[in-house]
Amino acid sequence: MAKTETSLSEQGIIVFRNGKERWANLKKYKALYLLSIPGIIYFLLFKYIPLLGSVMAFQDYNIFKGYFGSAWVGLDHFQRMFQYPDFIRILKNTLILAIYSLGFSFPIPIILALLLNEVRKVFFKRTLQTIIYMPHFLSWVVIGGIAIEILSPRNGFVNNIITSLGFDSIYFMGENSFIRTILVSSGIWKDAGWGTIIYLAALTSINPDLYEASEMDGASRWRQTLSITLPAIMPTITILFLLQIGHFMDFGFERVSVFLNTLNSNKGEILDTYIYTIGLLDRQYSYTTAIGLFKSVVGLVLIMSGNAVSKKLTGEGLY
Amino acid sequence: MLRISTGQRWFNIVNYAFLIILGLSMILPIVHVLAQSLSSNTAINNGKVFFLPVDFTLSNFKAVVGEKLIWRSFGISVYVTAFGTFINLAMTAMLAYPLSRSEYVYRKPVLILVLLTMIFTAPLIPNFLLVKQLGLTDTLWSLMLPGAISAFNLFVMRSFFMALPVELIDSSRIDGCGEMRILWNIILPLSKPVMATIGIFYAVAHWNSYANALYFINNRQLYPLQVRLREFIITDSSSITAPAEEVLMSSPEGIKMAVVIIATIPIMLVYPFLQKHFTKGMMVGSVKS
Numbered sequence: 388m389a390k391t392e393t394s395l396s397e398q399g400i401i402v403f404r405n406g407k408e409r410w411a412n413l414k415k416y417k418a419l420y421l422l423s424i425p426g427i428i429y430f431l432l433f434k435y436i437p438l439l440g441s442v443m444a445f446q447d448y449n450i451f452k453g454y455f456g457s458a459w460v461g462l463d464h465f466q467r468m469f470q471y472p473d474f475i476r477i478l479k480n481t482l483i484l485a486i487y488s489l490g491f492s493f494p495i496p497i498i499l500a501l502l503l504n505e506v507r508k509v510f511f512k513r514t515l516q517t518i519i520y521m522p523h524f525l526s527w528v529v530i531g532g533i534a535i536e537i538l539s540p541r542n543g544f545v546n547n548i549i550t551s552l553g554f555d556s557i558y559f560m561g562e563n564s565f566i567r568t569i570l571v572s573s574g575i576w577k578d579a580g581w582g583t584i585i586y587l588a589a590l591t592s593i594n595p596d597l598y599e600a601s602e603m604d605g606a607s608r609w610r611q612t613l614s615i616t617l618p619a620i621m622p623t624i625t626i627l628f629l630l631q632i633g634h635f636m637d638f639g640f641e642r643v644s645v646f647l648n649t650l651n652s653n654k655g656e657i658l659d660t661y662i663y664t665i666g667l668l669d670r671q672y673s674y675t676t677a678i679g680l681f682k683s684v685v686g687l688v689l690i691m692s693g694n695a696v697s698k699k700l701t702g703e704g705l706y
Numbered sequence: 707m708l709r710i711s712t713g714q715r716w717f718n719i720v721n722y723a724f725l726i727i728l729g730l731s732m733i734l735p736i737v738h739v740l741a742q743s744l745s746s747n748t749a750i751n752n753g754k755v756f757f758l759p760v761d762f763t764l765s766n767f768k769a770v771v772g773e774k775l776i777w778r779s780f781g782i783s784v785y786v787t788a789f790g791t792f793i794n795l796a797m798t799a800m801l802a803y804p805l806s807r808s809e810y811v812y813r814k815p816v817l818i819l820v821l822l823t824m825i826f827t828a829p830l831i832p833n834f835l836l837v838k839q840l841g842l843t844d845t846l847w848s849l850m851l852p853g854a855i856s857a858f859n860l861f862v863m864r865s866f867f868m869a870l871p872v873e874l875i876d877s878s879r880i881d882g883c884g885e886m887r888i889l890w891n892i893i894l895p896l897s898k899p900v901m902a903t904i905g906i907f908y909a910v911a912h913w914n915s916y917a918n919a920l921y922f923i924n925n926r927q928l929y930p931l932q933v934r935l936r937e938f939i940i941t942d943s944s945s946i947t948a949p950a951e952e953v954l955m956s957s958p959e960g961i962k963m964a965v966v967i968i969a970t971i972p973i974m975l976v977y978p979f980l981q982k983h984f985t986k987g988m989m990v991g992s993v994k995s
Contacts, residue, residue, distance in 0.1 A: 401811050412811060418885030419804040420812075426801025426855060427816060433836070433852050434823040440832030450835075499728075502721055511722070517981060518729045524973050524980065526914030528932045532939045532966040533735050536742065536959065544738055547753040580732065608714060641917050645936060662830050667921060672831045679829020687825070 444677035457673075464677035474661075474678070480567075481657040484638045487571045493631055495575055496582030497624060501612060503583060504590050519580025527577075531645030534573050535560055560648065566655035569646060570638075577642075589623040590616065625703040633690035636682050658682055736970075743767065743964040747957035766960035770968060775926075776934060780968070782846065783931040787912040790850035794908040795901060797854045798863055803889055805860075806867035807875075824857045830921070837922055848922035849912070849930070859904045866900040867893065903983040906976060913972060935965050 403409040413420060444464055446457040468474050499519075506512045522530070537544045538559040546556040559565045597615050606614065640659040647655050658678060666675030690705070698704040737757045742750060746761035754760045770776055804810040805817060833852065842848040870893065878888050894901070916932035923929065929937075939962065 401808065403811075409811075412809065416807075416809045416885060418889075419807060419810045422800045422889075423804040423810065423812075423816065426797055426860075427819070429797060429801075429854050430819055430823060433833075433854070434828070437828030437832035437836050438826055440835060441828055443832065444829075502725060505718070505721055506725065511725075515725055515729050518732050520981065521977060522732055524910055524914075524977060525970060526916070526932050526973075528914075528916055528936045528939065529966050529970055532935065532962060533739050535939055536739060536963060536966075537735055539959070542750055542753045542959065544735075544756070550753075576732065607711075608717070641915070644917075644920075645939065648940070659830075663921070666831050667834060672835070676829045676831045679831065683827065683829070 441676055441680055443673050444680045446673055448673040448676075450672070460673075464674045465681065467674065468677060468681065476653070477656050477658055477661045480654060481636050481638060484567060484570060484657060485635045487567065488574070488638065489631065489635075491571055492575055492578070493628065495579045497586055497620075499579055500583040500586035500590060500620075501616065503587065504616070505608070516580075516583075520584070521580075522577045523581035525577065527639075527641040527645050530573055530577055530642075534569065534646070538569070560646070561650040563651050563654040566646065566651040570643060570655065573646070574639075574642060585627065586620055586623060589620045593619045621701070622703050625697055625701055626705060629690060629693050629697060629705050632693045633686050635689050636685055739963045739966055743960055743967050745960060746955045747960065750957050750959050761955075763955045765955035766957070766964040767968075769956045769961050770964045776931075776965065776968075778927065779929050779931040779934040782928060783913060786846055786849050786930060787909050790912045791905055791909045793850050793854055794856075794859075795905050798856070798860050798904065799894070799897075799901070801855060802860050802863035803867055803893065806864045820857050820860060834921055843922050844925045844928065846928060849915075849918050852918065852922075853911075856908070859907065863897075863900055863904060866897060870896060899983070902979075906980050906983060909976070910973065910980070931969050935969050938962050938965060 401412065403412070440454065443454065443457065445459060445461060446454070447460050447463075448454070448457045503512060503515070506515070538546070540546055540556045540558040540561070545559070550556050557565075559569065593616065598611055601611050601615060636658060638657050638659065640663060643655060643657050643660050644663070647660060662675045662678055665671050666678075694704045694706065734757065738755070741755050741757055741759045743766050744759035744762055744764070745755045746763045746765070749755050749760035801816075805813055837843055837848050837852060842851060874892055874896075875888055878892050883891070914932065916930065916936055919928075919930050919933045923933075
């Protein structure tokens, strides 16, 4: 079949002149097309069907009537959401934790990468990297177990120190006032080291000539950091920042769920854990889907407006 | 080297000191937990255990070893991690490979289809109802199928395939290889590094995850290790009772920490391999974004 040699345009994109050529391509490379089918079905089934299923946020979904039989209620669930004191409190928790994340968890890897970059002893740097990447691979249950043990009021490590100094022991997990600090700092412990990887990669791509030249001009290391290093990794910072605000309200179910108990849930509960208890366990399907949808829309709006602002200011953007 | 100013020297001292403290803060909690799990009941209760076991004992581990449910959960986690990772790699490669070839003319629509799922994610309940309606709840499939392909890993693998020289494919086609043979005999053997990296990431995610099991599995007999461990930690009263001869030495805290150690050991075993690969993997990923 001579016709199967389809015409290749310059960019390597195949252009068909007629349906016959298209058919010939399908036939010749049918192995490729067959291979791709399971993956495409996967995305349609496990990603797109639930996405369509989100319409239940506008219904009074009844599991026996299904998506097509359930009554439509418009924006009722969204209105109900904002009348619930519980919801308002949990939304507030989620937002506060999100702001803490942005304020602490986000900049720390940058600072850490800059400090690591100043280390000249290769062995020291390698060893330290091995150590600080490691917590990233521990599960939240393990981290929760370690943290709860260390903070335990009876014989935890921290309280042993506190009592040996003559103070009363503190029940860290049993009070609302500590839970947010615990949630944010356990996240930093797990991922701050890991977060440096991408910045360290960006730092290695800086041309060393720049540093040499500025040294000739008498610039100090601090000056170099401000004038060379930071501007060089700014695009990476911008992109990661945009991605982060896209996930502004996704603090994470697993990391909160291990630390929650009845004594600290007042300030520790977030939307994801609320959706799990109210939606999955109490079966308020439509109401919690509305919350989930609300979360996604906020994320989308944030990432789009963030992108627009950043494009205007720095010329960097995700798309 | 140019001369170093005093300010510079001070900065270096402070910097090294800070980084050492940081490194210790990441290691010592784990050392402490290990020490607890190997210490006797009285030593733990008197708050004597810091970084070395006091009254060294294996009672806590013996208590865990005698617990059938722990082993059952351990086995389930091993199964889900091994078989789940196999499904992940097979499904990801099967889609990534056609998407890397210019002969596959529907590249663009399929890529957009995948990309959109990274931006728009469905809420929990519709996902749960789908898994339920497919009859996967209370089966281990619910832990392996819903996350079979990670869009991010798909893109990483695709860019690896695209970086392989096209001439390889062309020449083997001239030699009469079919598409399947090209993939199986040429592409996959060359892709061992990317397969190892992505496979390890998938495997760690399977081993560590507990949310899916919490959502989709009610049958306690099917709980993976992380869910079982979470029960011990949250309920705060260990349901494990030590064998009679170990009761004196073991303690709820010690047993809990022994389970933590057991859940961590597999990760620690793969970590050296992991470390070799992940920096590379991250680079490929960052080039894309």
